[in-house]
Amino acid sequence: MGDYGGRAFPIGWLGGFEEVDPRETPPTLGDVNIELARHLGSYSLHRCLARVRAQGHGGMLVLVPSTDALRLVGPAAVLRPKYGVLHNDFGARYRALLTRLLARSTALDLSSWAAYRLATDGELQQLHTEMEQFADLLADLMAVDGALALDKQFGLLGFGVEIAAPAPPTPYVYRALDAEGTQLQAEAADSGGTRHRAAYRLCQAEAGCQAIVVSQDGGIRLVRQRAEQVIFWNQLIL
Template sequence: MKSYYYPNNLTVELLARWPATAAGLLPLAELEDFISVAYQASLLHEEGHPVRCRLVLSALEHLPKGTDPSESYVLELAAPRPYTEQEIRRLSPALDSPGSLLAVCTDPEAGLLIWGLLRSRNPWHETDTFSPVPAQLPLILDVSGPGNLVFYHGRYRVLTLQHGHVEGHGFVEYPVAWSHGRFTENIEVLRPQLVAAGVDFPADLMPLLGELAHHVTRRVVARVRASGHGGMLAYVPTASVARCVGLAATLRPKYPVRLPDEAHFYNGLQLAIIGRLAELGDVSWRRYQQAGDTRLLELEASLDQYAHLLADLMSVDGALVVTKQLAIVGFGIEVYAPQLALSQVYRALDATATRLQAEPADSGGTRHRAAYRLCLAEPESMAIVISQDGGVRFVQFHEEKAVFWEQLTL
């Protein structure tokens, strides 16, 4: 039987799991206060939305410096504010960006104080905001939902509290293994298009295409989670659409969309990004991330707008289905596979799903069961299910089983 954890238990657990080579944490009583306030803040709402934010426990002078000063910005308050759940609640709307952190320090006389905000250009766990020297990394606490806290040593996850339990089987990182090798059809589509455009076909294009697809997926998930309405996004091979989508098929759309014969919007964005990177002399994800090029910034904004469109379509009752080239197939889609017996599904306990844990299929909601049935009926498909409470599951067919990765926060 699982034990429920509260701030006092959590403090002891964090101290036990904190890396031995890392800088020391606060004394037990102060650390418990830090955690208790964050826990209470997680139960509050601001403007109708649950409080979500990230806290970094470090004084300004002790904050490790990244290698690129253009990556981050420090906003120091002229007068520090008391570290209370209500202050966190009031400040949480300013921390909506995944690159934002609320900075907290301890004062010998005043106790815990909020002294400023840190802002990174990219999500904080994907940047070089903090020193690469492990011993210098601070404690970061991600308040990811009501009663849900994720503790980091810099960008390295140490401890997760979810629904009252300390969990070891959820993933904060995007589960790349879920989609690894599953967007390869883009290569064959883009090859003749790039040749026709006079662009030399890069030797290793798949890493860039995979990261672009992941970027759009992250944006979709973040927007749906923020909206609070939940939804399901399914990916199917383009070649399977005619067979598995229809009035008497596995995927039965209320609002089908006419698929273009040639290039579609996302395909056009990929072509434009690759073409511009080729002009800049480096067709890679790293170059795309670092570019301050005006044209690439415009294309990134278009990618984000497309992600917002997908997220908005997910608010309609039923699933949104796209091809693995991210062309929209339809929305308001019912998954129909009553012939499949579904009693168990399997939780991935590691990033590669080499260790699995069986769970009853009815432990999730209607969307979850629809995703499991889809992946069993159409093994080349993939699905993402987002609950109204912000929980995210990435589902695929793996070794004759419906397997899911649970993402604790994004």
């Protein structure tokens, strides 16, 4: 199911971002399914980004710590949505779907992502299709001018988002030369397109935020701050 194949986001970019919070997952599903849940979260993001790239319009996705959403999103905040949806059940619906997928996988004794991909169970395939539809909806929201803002549990915070972060105090951002981001190459902070510069400003101003920029030419850049340095990765493979 799907062509994601278990490819991971760069570990240095993931940092504190978890595609699933174990506290949201019934304990009876076990540790193996927590790992499967992370794969499903990565799969959803990969599918979303691949769809945005295929459509050729580019886009930007911002991931916000759930605890900071009320502070960071609003008409006078750093993230200013044209279409604000702070209070909705989007994230809850995703988590409910994820829980159903994990429960069915457990019932089928699917203990790995490889086993999940090869499964032919009709109920599981239907749930997987719903997960793909969720990812496609995210991609469609990214087509709106401005950024799509989610919390880190896939709760929808707004779309058509303007980023009102100030210019970074440093003239440099840093290109990661490895997945961990231990080897860095300095580049001018004012390089890149409008979306890239907005992502740099946001991540410099708010260390807990992360951003993904899809360029119209298909390039994908993952941005975050670490130790007061804004770092980006270009190695994502879809």
